Amino acid sequence: MIKNTIIAAAMAVAALSASAADEMMYLVKGDRVVAKYDVDAVDYISFNLPDDVIDENLWLSLDNIGKNTVTYTVNTAAGDVAYAHNILSYYDVNYTAMDYFGDMLENLDEESVIACLQTTLSYNAFVGIGTNKFTQNDFEKFDNYSEADRFSVMPGTKYYLCAWEVDPATTEPKSDFVFTEFTTEAPEQVNLNLDVQLSKITDYGMVLDITGNDDILYVRTCWGMKESMEIYEQYYGLDFLMGTFGQNWSLEFLAGTGDLEPGVENATWPVYDAGEYVMYVRAYDMQGNVQDGKYVFEYTSGEDVEVPVVTIISKEKSEGHVKVNFEITPSNVEEAYVRMLSENMVDDRLNMGYTYPELAMGGDAEDITNSINTTGEYTFESNDVIEQWNSILIYAKTKEGGVTTLRLNFYPDADTEWSQFAPFHAPARKMPAVKKIKRAGIPVIRK
Numbered sequence: 001m002i003k004n005t006i007i008a009a010a011m012a013v014a015a016l017s018a019s020a021a022d023e024m025m026y027l028v029k030g031d032r033v034v035a036k037y038d039v040d041a042v043d044y045i046s047f048n049l050p051d052d053v054i055d056e057n058l059w060l061s062l063d064n065i066g067k068n069t070v071t072y073t074v075n076t077a078a079g080d081v082a083y084a085h086n087i088l089s090y091y092d093v094n095y096t097a098m099d100y101f102g103d104m105l106e107n108l109d110e111e112s113v114i115a116c117l118q119t120t121l122s123y124n125a126f127v128g129i130g131t132n133k134f135t136q137n138d139f140e141k142f143d144n145y146s147e148a149d150r151f152s153v154m155p156g157t158k159y160y161l162c163a164w165e166v167d168p169a170t171t172e173p174k175s176d177f178v179f180t181e182f183t184t185e186a187p188e189q190v191n192l193n194l195d196v197q198l199s200k201i202t203d204y205g206m207v208l209d210i211t212g213n214d215d216i217l218y219v220r221t222c223w224g225m226k227e228s229m230e231i232y233e234q235y236y237g238l239d240f241l242m243g244t245f246g247q248n249w250s251l252e253f254l255a256g257t258g259d260l261e262p263g264v265e266n267a268t269w270p271v272y273d274a275g276e277y278v279m280y281v282r283a284y285d286m287q288g289n290v291q292d293g294k295y296v297f298e299y300t301s302g303e304d305v306e307v308p309v310v311t312i313i314s315k316e317k318s319e320g321h322v323k324v325n326f327e328i329t330p331s332n333v334e335e336a337y338v339r340m341l342s343e344n345m346v347d348d349r350l351n352m353g354y355t356y357p358e359l360a361m362g363g364d365a366e367d368i369t370n371s372i373n374t375t376g377e378y379t380f381e382s383n384d385v386i387e388q389w390n391s392i393l394i395y396a397k398t399k400e401g402g403v404t405t406l407r408l409n410f411y412p413d414a415d416t417e418w419s420q421f422a423p424f425h426a427p428a429r430k431m432p433a434v435k436k437i438k439r440a441g442i443p444v445i446r447k
Contacts, residue, residue, distance in 0.1 A: 057081050057176045058163050067155040067185040067288025068138035074163045075131045082168035084125035087136060088117065090158040091243035096120045117179055121162045123344075129168060138288065139218045139248065150248070154220075155187035155288040157243065188289045192216050196279055196295040204355075205270040206297060208279060210254050215285045219254075220246040223269045226276035226296055233280075238292070242282055270355050271299045307402035308333060310394050313377065315418060317410050323381040324408065328396045331376035335397040338380045339365035343389040343409055356405035360395035372396070385412040 026036045049055055057077045064071040074085050090105070096116045097105040105116060128134070138153040153159075158181065165176040192212045199207040210219060222229070222245050232241045254267040271277060279295045313325045328336060337360050349359055368378045380392060392408040409419035 056178065057165050058083055058178050060161055060163060060178055060180050062161065062180065062182055063133065065182055065184060067187055068153050068284070069135065070153055070159070070182070070184065071133065071135040072161050073131065073133045074128055079130040080168065081165060082127065082129045083163045083165050084121060084171070084173070085128055085134070085163040086121060086125045087153070087159045087161050088120050089152065089154065089243060090160070091240070093117055093120050093160060095244060114177065117160055117162055118164065118173070118177060121164060122173075125164075127166070127171070138284065152248065153184060154243070154284075155184050155290065156239070158183045185288070190285065190289045190291055192283045192285060192291040194219075194281065194283045194291045194293050196281055196293060198297050199265075201271070201299070202268065204264050205268045206277065206299065207265045208267050208269060210251065210267055210281060212251060212283050212291075216251055216283045217286050218248050218250050218284055220248050220282045220284070222246045222280040224277065225273070226278040229278050229280070238280070242280060246280075246282070274300050306398065306400065307404045308396040308398050310396060310404055310406040312408070312420065315408070317412055318414055319387075319412055320385050321383050322385050322390075322392070322410060322412060323379065324392060325377065325379045326394060327377035328372045329376065330398065331372050332399065333369060333372050333396050334399045335361070335395070336367070336369045336372045337361045337365040337395045338368055338378065339363065339393050340380070340382060340385075341391055341393070342386070343391045346391045346393070346407070356393065356407070357395055357403055360393035360405050387412060
């Protein structure tokens with residue numbers, strides 16, 4: 001106590017004299033300076049931290065919240081503190097919770113919620129250094145990024161504002177992670193002359209004509225088989241359905257061609273089995289108000305044909321390794337391919353309008369037609385698997401035109417479970433299988 005009192009008195013005197021001279025205050029151990037501060041940068045010195053004083057490198061301030069805009073400040077204890085930051089919608093964080101824990105976000109404990117926030121942030125973050133104020137406006141394009149890179153600040157939506165201290169050189173996360181919740185103002189339902197009509201049916205799917213007045217900033221769409229989609233709507237509600245599975249498009253983009261594939265209309269939505277399909281669409285204007293629409297279309301398939309069956313015989317996986325042996329019946333196929341991609345890439349491409357067969361046959365896919373016709377089976381193996389959730393797509397087509405694509409999801413370790421399913425087509429983002437949590441990796445930083 002005597003030592004602390006003497007030191008405190010000495011530092012107080014030093015601070016007063018330094019302030020008058022506009023000098024620095026030095027903390028010294030032995031013959032070295034361990035810290036130094038401009039006297040004008042501090043208010044007082046204390047050996048006991050008061051309850052109302054924050055002892056963190058980061059803290060957050062919400063400056064303005066509207067229907068479709070938010071302004072926030074990430075505060076730092078020093079000017080050289082770097083951090084990843086962004087706002088995350090409840091729907092994206094909840095999807096992570098379902099993906100890793102198999103349960104809704106609100107049912108998880110605090111530690112698991114933070115893990116979900118960190119994981120979601122690690123996939124999409126901006127970087128900042130020192131105290132900075134940031135504004136995000138709905139559907140506004142990021143500076144110096146592609147047309148597809150836009151903010152998403154939807155009205156009437158719960159968000160998490162997050163900041164995570166990172167190493168300024170490597171962006172490796174550090175220990176300080178802070179977050180706060182907020183909800184954007186609720187929208188009004190307005191008339192934007194929204195309408196959706198079937199234009200035509202092509203080999204790629206249904207081409208829809210989505211129109212509205214000039215006040216529409218963008219539309220959010222959700223497409224799939226009516227029976228499956230309405231189960232989600234009834235059980236979770238329209239906002240959950242649109243927030244979790246919806247995708248944003250400008251009317252200008254949907255009216256164009258060639259962005260997804262040369263000569264193919266952008267507003268082409270995949271159809272597979274015969275039956276009713278539904279398009280949920282929500283139009284947003286510049287003020288953050290909306291108009292909802294629900295449109296049902298009938299699809300009648302051509303002549304019924306027998307489809308090939310893909311059967312997994314054996315599978316194994318470990319760090320950096322995967323091996324899957326499978327057979328296809330009947331074996332006299334016209335085409336057969338196998339391809340491995342990241343799970344996120346498959347989901348993103350499906351949301352963009354690609355079909356499972358297109359993905360299974362594209363890029364670096366292996367043509368295994370001869371092997372299947374010769375032996376009826378094939379072994380896919382890779383010893384260079386990236387540490388992420390991956391999808392193996394196995395595609396086969398009979399000479400009569402029957403088509404099957406099997407999707408097998410996995411993480412390259414010995415702990416997590418495989419997730420195997422024949423593709424169902426609505427919605428593209430599925431309620432996932434239970435997966436064990438992995439520590440969030442280095443944030444994907446948008447500079």
